[in-house]
Amino acid sequence: MSQREEYIEKTKAKLDQWNAEIDKMQAKMNEAEAEATTEYREQLDQMRERRDEAEAKLKELRESSDDAWTEVKAGFDKAWDNISDAFDNAMARFR
Numbered sequence: 001m002s003q004r005e006e007y008i009e010k011t012k013a014k015l016d017q018w019n020a021e022i023d024k025m026q027a028k029m030n031e032a033e034a035e036a037t038t039e040y041r042e043q044l045d046q047m048r049e050r051r052d053e054a055e056a057k058l059k060e061l062r063e064s065s066d067d068a069w070t071e072v073k074a075g076f077d078k079a080w081d082n083i084s085d086a087f088d089n090a091m092a093r094f095r
Helices: 002-033 032-064 069-092
Strands: none
Touching: 002 032, 002 069, 032 069
């Protein structure tokens, strides 16, 4: 497996983990009282937005040419750090 494929697979695994976390938060929201449900919904929406951003960036990475891989990866890494931090912050509000 090439370095590119390994990187993409690692990123995909993280997105899968985020999807599992979103599912857990959805279950908690379903159990929460009506007052707390609004806050859970807002946090869940933010988490989904960050996940969607990450998936879009991963798609760009997958579709990049081999020649553009290094340049696209550098941009992806920066965006990924920002998206990951925002996702983690949203997750922290649930704990």
